[in-house]
Amino acid sequence: MSLAGSADMREAEVLDTQLEKEFSLGRYNLVIDLSKLEFMSSMGLGSLIRAHNRCRAKKGRLSLVNPQPAVLKVIQTTRLNELFNIYGTLEEALEVSKEEG
Amino acid sequence: MPLKIYRELEIGSDFFQAKQAEDEIVAAAGAYNYGEEVIFALRLSLEEALSNAIRHGNVGDADKRVHIRYAIDADRIDITVRDEGGGFDPASIPDPTAAENLENPSGRGIMLMRAYMNKVEYNPKGNQVRLVKMHRAG
Numbered sequence: 001m002s003l004a005g006s007a008d009m010r011e012a013e014v015l016d017t018q019l020e021k022e023f024s025l026g027r028y029n030l031v032i033d034l035s036k037l038e039f040m041s042s043m044g045l046g047s048l049i050r051a052h053n054r055c056r057a058k059k060g061r062l063s064l065v066n067p068q069p070a071v072l073k074v075i076q077t078t079r080l081n082e083l084f085n086i087y088g089t090l091e092e093a094l095e096v097s098k099e100e101g
Numbered sequence: 102m103p104l105k106i107y108r109e110l111e112i113g114s115d116f117f118q119a120k121q122a123e124d125e126i127v128a129a130a131g132a133y134n135y136g137e138e139v140i141f142a143l144r145l146s147l148e149e150a151l152s153n154a155i156r157h158g159n160v161g162d163a164d165k166r167v168h169i170r171y172a173i174d175a176d177r178i179d180i181t182v183r184d185e186g187g188g189f190d191p192a193s194i195p196d197p198t199a200a201e202n203l204e205n206p207s208g209r210g211i212m213l214m215r216a217y218m219n220k221v222e223y224n225p226k227g228n229q230v231r232l233v234k235m236h237r238a239g
């Protein structure tokens with residue numbers, strides 16, 4: 001899936017709903033393209049952390065792809081780069097997902 | 102552009118109104134040639150302060166208001182956000198960057214404000230936060 005615009009206090013709920021849809025379909029290996037996401041606040045981060053935790057609980061994997069520099073800085077400032085699987089390209093993320101089965 | 106903008110406003114405990122206030126303040130700062138990084142820092146910190154005021158301070162109570170005061174000139178952006186809740190102790194929030202807290206979906210707002218603003222000050226009661234961002238050359 002792809003995020004665009006903002007993952008902020010108004011959009012975090014929309015993100016949660018999108019993610020819930022994936023989980024309801026039994027999908028716990030998720031690759032999220034962040035290349036068009038221009039802004040992320042702690043509420044957006046919270047949605048991603050909850051998704052990461054859900055995926056992990058089901059032995060799945062959440063991968064984030066190509067965050068813009070300002071968004072990556074928020075992730076790094078909060079040290080969530082140590083939690084999230086972040087990749088520069090979709091191909092990289094899919095390759096790792098495939099390897100890890 | 103004016104030498105200084107000063108405004109006080111009041112919103113309900115509502116994310117839509119909070120976004121409108123945020124957009125107003127970001128637009129006002131935009132008139133003073135603050136760069137992209139400062140504008141991002143401002144937007145992020147406002148987002149954190151306002152969402153904290155609504156969710157934690159006012160506990161989403163529709164009868165409680167959020168009071169915002171901002172002053173912007175060419176040198177600094179100075180914002181105060183006050184909720185009508187009982188207050189809290191900011192020092193009681195655990196470090197969200199500690200390894201044992203990384204999987205906690207909340208608790209990062211104050212840390213982000215401190216990382217992105219030059220000054221973050223709470224009043225003794227803990228229901229008001231002041232954010233200051235200085236204008237840096239380049």
